[in-house]
Amino acid sequence: MQPFGLSFTRALGAAAMCLTIALPGLAQAQQAPAAAANTFDAVRSRGQLVCGVNTGLAGFAQPDSQGVWRGFDVDYCRAIAAALFGDANKVRYVPTTAQNRFTALQSGEVDVMARNTTWTLSRDTSLGLDFTAINFYDGQGFMVKSNLNLKSAKELEGATICVQPGTTTEQNLTDWARANRIRFTPVVIERLEELVSAYTAGRCDAYTTDVSGLASTRSAQPRPADHTILPEVISKEPLAIGVRQGDARFADVTRWVHFVLLAAEEFGITQANVEQMLNDPRPEVQRMLGRNGGLGPMLGLNDAWAVNVIKAVGNYGEVFKRHLEPIGIQRGPNALWTQGGLQYAPPFR
Amino acid sequence: MSQSTTDPRLLRAPPKRKLRLSWADERVRGIVWQVVVVGIVGVIVWWLWSNTVHNLEVRRIATGFGFLEREAGLPIAESLIEYSPTDTYLRALTVGLLNTLKVAVVGILLATILGTLIGIARLSRNWLLSKLAALYVEVIRDLPLLLQLLFWYAILQGLPGPRQALNPVEGVFLSNRGLKLPWIEWQDAHSFALLAFILGAVATWLYRRQALAKQMRDGQPRRIWPVALGAMVALPVAVWAAMGAPWTVDWPALRGFNFRGGLTMSPEYFALLLGLVLYTAGFIAEIVRAGILAVPQGQWEAAQALGLHPGQVLRQIVLPQALRVIVPPMTSQYLNITKNSSLAVAIGYQDIVSIANTTLNQTGQAIEGIAIIMLVYLTISLSISLFMNWYNAKIALVER
Numbered sequence: 001m002q003p004f005g006l007s008f009t010r011a012l013g014a015a016a017m018c019l020t021i022a023l024p025g026l027a028q029a030q031q032a033p034a035a036a037a038n039t040f041d042a043v044r045s046r047g048q049l050v051c052g053v054n055t056g057l058a059g060f061a062q063p064d065s066q067g068v069w070r071g072f073d074v075d076y077c078r079a080i081a082a083a084l085f086g087d088a089n090k091v092r093y094v095p096t097t098a099q100n101r102f103t104a105l106q107s108g109e110v111d112v113m114a115r116n117t118t119w120t121l122s123r124d125t126s127l128g129l130d131f132t133a134i135n136f137y138d139g140q141g142f143m144v145k146s147n148l149n150l151k152s153a154k155e156l157e158g159a160t161i162c163v164q165p166g167t168t169t170e171q172n173l174t175d176w177a178r179a180n181r182i183r184f185t186p187v188v189i190e191r192l193e194e195l196v197s198a199y200t201a202g203r204c205d206a207y208t209t210d211v212s213g214l215a216s217t218r219s220a221q222p223r224p225a226d227h228t229i230l231p232e233v234i235s236k237e238p239l240a241i242g243v244r245q246g247d248a249r250f251a252d253v254t255r256w257v258h259f260v261l262l263a264a265e266e267f268g269i270t271q272a273n274v275e276q277m278l279n280d281p282r283p284e285v286q287r288m289l290g291r292n293g294g295l296g297p298m299l300g301l302n303d304a305w306a307v308n309v310i311k312a313v314g315n316y317g318e319v320f321k322r323h324l325e326p327i328g329i330q331r332g333p334n335a336l337w338t339q340g341g342l343q344y345a346p347p348f349r
Numbered sequence: 350m351s352q353s354t355t356d357p358r359l360l361r362a363p364p365k366r367k368l369r370l371s372w373a374d375e376r377v378r379g380i381v382w383q384v385v386v387v388g389i390v391g392v393i394v395w396w397l398w399s400n401t402v403h404n405l406e407v408r409r410i411a412t413g414f415g416f417l418e419r420e421a422g423l424p425i426a427e428s429l430i431e432y433s434p435t436d437t438y439l440r441a442l443t444v445g446l447l448n449t450l451k452v453a454v455v456g457i458l459l460a461t462i463l464g465t466l467i468g469i470a471r472l473s474r475n476w477l478l479s480k481l482a483a484l485y486v487e488v489i490r491d492l493p494l495l496l497q498l499l500f501w502y503a504i505l506q507g508l509p510g511p512r513q514a515l516n517p518v519e520g521v522f523l524s525n526r527g528l529k530l531p532w533i534e535w536q537d538a539h540s541f542a543l544l545a546f547i548l549g550a551v552a553t554w555l556y557r558r559q560a561l562a563k564q565m566r567d568g569q570p571r572r573i574w575p576v577a578l579g580a581m582v583a584l585p586v587a588v589w590a591a592m593g594a595p596w597t598v599d600w601p602a603l604r605g606f607n608f609r610g611g612l613t614m615s616p617e618y619f620a621l622l623l624g625l626v627l628y629t630a631g632f633i634a635e636i637v638r639a640g641i642l643a644v645p646q647g648q649w650e651a652a653q654a655l656g657l658h659p660g661q662v663l664r665q666i667v668l669p670q671a672l673r674v675i676v677p678p679m680t681s682q683y684l685n686i687t688k689n690s691s692l693a694v695a696i697g698y699q700d701i702v703s704i705a706n707t708t709l710n711q712t713g714q715a716i717e718g719i720a721i722i723m724l725v726y727l728t729i730s731l732s733i734s735l736f737m738n739w740y741n742a743k744i745a746l747v748e749r
Contacts, residue, residue: 060399099710106410106715114730127713130408159603160526163424165703166710171422174434185607186424187617190706202525203616205606245409254493289451 008010039243040250041302043111048090051077052110055095055192058216059327060116069093070255072323073114075313076135076241079257080112083305088312099166099190105244112254113242118168131240132251133223133258137342139233140172141211143218148205153232155252156310162195162204169209171236206230210237212329221328233304243264256299259345260306263288266336266345271314274307288348295348316343401716416712417442423707424701438708445704446725452618452700453687453729456625459688461679463626464633471638482634489631489686495692498624502696506617511607520600522608522742525616529601532612538592547601549580556580617698629686633679640675642668672744680737684730691726702723 043049053061053073070078078088096104098114104110106128116138119124119131124212141163142153150156163170165188177184186206189195199207207214211233218224220308241258243251264270267285269277278289286292290303299305313319320331334339371377405412421441421621428471429447432440471482489497506525509515514524520531533539553576557673560571601611652662693700702722 082636099706100712102713103715106713122711123713127412128405128408156606158607158609160607165423165707168422170707171711176421177424178434184424186426187697188424188426188699188703188707190694190703194695194697201503202510203506228696246407346686 039111040248040253043084043250046087048092049077049081049096049112050110051080051085051095052094052101052104052113052115053077054115055097057192057213058210058220059118059323059329060216061093061095061114062200070323072136072319073116075319075323076114076257077112079261079309080254082308083257083260083301083313084255086302086304086308087164097190097192098164105129105242108244111243111250115242116213116239117242118237118315119240120168129242129247130251131242131247132255134238134240135258135325136212136227136239138210138237138239139210140208140237141214141228141233142168142206142208143199143214143227144206144230145202146226150228150230153206153234154180154182156184156206157182158184159205160187160198160203162187162189162207164188164195164209165190167209168235168237173208176234182241191291208227212237212239214323215329216327224328253299253301258307259348260288260309260315261316261319262336262343262345263348264306264310265317266338269310269315271310271318274310278307284348353480405716411712413713413714413715414718415576416708416714416717419712421708423711425478425704425706426611427613427618427699433493437641438712441703442705442708442721445699445701448698449690449693449700449702450729452621452625452690452698453692456622456629456690457620457683459626460629460633460682464630464682465637467630468636468637468641471634472641486634488630489627490635494624494628494689495695497628498620498692498696501623502616502620505620508616511603514603514608520598521612522601522603524608526607526613526618528614528619529608530614531598531600534597534599536595536597538595541592542589545585545588546581549582549584552580553577604658615698617693617696621693621698624692625689629682630688631749632682632685636682637671638676640671640673644670645676669744672739674735676741676744680734680741681739683733687729688726688731 015313042130051068051074053071056062057071059071061069061073064070072306074093077091077093081091082088084090094110096110096113101113101115101117105113109187113129114135116136117131118138119134123129126132144150145158161173161184163173163186168187169253170188173184173186176182187195187198196207198204200221207217209217210231214229218227218229221227241254243254263284264274266278267277267282267288269280269285269289273287277285278291280289282284283292287295288306290296290306293303296303296305303314314322318333331339333343335343337344369377398609402412417439418437420435421438424434425432425441425444427448428442428444429451431442432444434482461536465483468487471486473479473482508523508525511522511524511526514522514526514529516522522529530674553573557573560573564570601608601613611744624733648666648670652666653659657665690700691702694703697703705718705722709715712718
């Protein structure tokens with residue numbers, strides 16, 4: 001009997017097992033940075049884009065009755081897939097919560113994040129990610145039950161307020177309350193559905209998030225008129241597309257897909273007329289649509305990339321109209337710069 | 350005494366042999382293989398560590414615990430210590446830790462009491478009582494805890510709003526904002542009275558130990574309750590009265606949106622506590638039942654034949670033997686309550702997991718955040734284990 005030692009064969013087996021665990025790991029250790037730097041190639045060779053979206057926010061990202069994801073952010077995933085593969089359906093959607101979204105992107109679980117995420121300095125610098133394009137200019141507001149007859153958020157002194165943890169919303173709320181000397185009790189629940197049900201059940205007096213989110217939640221209520229969105233907008237919330245740091249080419253693709261959508265609206269190119277527009281005499285339209293080529297290959301794509309994007313989702317105005325106007329969101333700051341808004345695309349040259 | 354309980358086979362001296370530096374010596378082989386295995390494990394740990402650090406650097410993700418000193422900016426609904434969003438992450442995490450302890454400690458106490466009552470009820474000769482207890486155990490044990498928590502939280506949310514709050518007794522309000530109770534305004538006199546109570550409890554315990562030692566010598570039982578009454582009731586009251594007997598009640602009152610003043614038990618805390626206590630009590634009931642059934646019937650009969658009355662039989666004969674069976678599985682249940690309290694995230698109670706999650710989300714430092722959560726649970730769990738093992742050793746039958 002050997003009370004402490006191992007038999008030779010057993011020990012050999014154990015050592016072999018350890019090695020099989022360690023060796024592929026060692027190989028991976030050298031590959032990991034390469035993989036981080038090459039999202040573009042990784043996505044292209046996989047033949048599918050993995051897109052992080054909201055867990056369910058009407059108008060932005062929500063599965064319909066057939067289980068097909070639809071919404072404003074979902075169309076951005078589709079547009080990027082159309083630019084990369086010429087096929088907007090080559091997307092796998094990964095629903096992410098407010099708390100796990102950054103980890104999902106950092107760890108490579110998703111390639112890109114189109115998920116109502118506010119661009120801030122600390123997120124840009126310390127989370128290992130880059131924001132590429134602001135697809136929606138938003139701001140934080142409050143929603144209350146109409147029967148409270150409130151006219152202003154300043155009347156919320158002493159209120160209980162429902163807020164999602166780990167969001168800029170949560171931090172803005174505390175900043176705003178401090179600045180206005182308003183005391184409040186927070187109720188923080190991570191899952192949006194549970195949080196909204198706490199608000200509708202009366203656990204909270206007010207629910208706070210981006211105004212677009214409030215409009216979306218209100219539209220999903222059985223009687224939207226029972227809820228009022230207060231006039232104050234207490235923060236700037238530029239909602240942006242996020243990618244992992246380290247692959248400038250992939251970042252460029254997501255950025256310029258957004259600009260194609262904006263430019264298409266500016267030039268009057270729509271999902272319906274994009275084929276005719278190929279014959280449009282304006283030089284910038286010709287360059288963008290790849291008639292007298294070169295721009296697509298500069299991004300590592302083919303010349304038809306812009307046409308594919310517009311064919312898949314239409315222009316920015318069409319995407320907005322399809323998903324956000326039905327839930328009562330106006331263009332506001334998201335109008336084109338030519339209409340007095342903030343959405344502006346650099347030249348296609 | 351303790352040596353006599355050791356397996357005698359282990360005491361036999363091993364045969365003395367010279368260590369030969371040869372592969373044929375089984376002890377040399379044993380040492381070599383152990384060194385190899387430890388080495389491999391070390392290499393794996395080192396590799397995991399360096400790979401993580403390397404990848405964090407490549408992806409430019411911030412590392413280290415420097416963030417603990419930064420301003421948290423997150424609101425916390427209930428806290429045992431002073432807290433405002435301008436405090437640091439460290440303080441916010443401390444609040445979370447205390448909230449976890451608050452639910453775990455109260456949960457362990459209540460679950461033990463409820464579980465013991467149900468376990469005894471199940472052994473009752475009363476048919477209805479024992480069947481009700483059995484039904485309770487079977488239903489509660491078979492439903493997932495998360496489901497039960499969401500159920501209790503939904504029920505509590507269904508209570509009327511603060512303006513239509515139920516008001517069963519003067520000063521007590523029950524609404525979907527929680528339970529509001531009147532509470533005395535805490536002053537120095539109350540703190541000193543509490544201190545006197547703790548000192549009194551220690552004094553009572555010392556007296557009891559001495560009384561038992563004397564009883565071992567002369568066989569005379571001594572009364573302990575007069576000393577307990579004097580030290581734990583009369584002394585604190587005297588201290589409180591000597592300091593002017595302050596007694597101002599803080600009544601909760603509806604002002605604006607919510608109640609102000611008084612003591613609050615939030616629906617989140619209440620739902621979590623209720624869910625944990627009811628769930629764990631089901632398991633504890635079975636442990637208690639098993640413990641009592643493990644004591645042979647003959648022990649009861651023999652004790653009665655000696656002329657001990659039923660209370661003495663239970664305290665002096667049955668319980669010491671039953672506890673040997675009860676305590677080890679009970680430790681597991683206490684650990685379960687502590688760990689299951691992390692389900693608080695689902696219903697918005699801000700425990701350590703909730704606050705650490707928010708922290709790691711705001712700072713992006715997932716590894717550090719998870720490490721903090723693991724450290725906290727490991728510390729709490731090991732403390733419970735150590736205490737329960739000490740208690741188990743103390744109550745174990747001393748064999749002679």
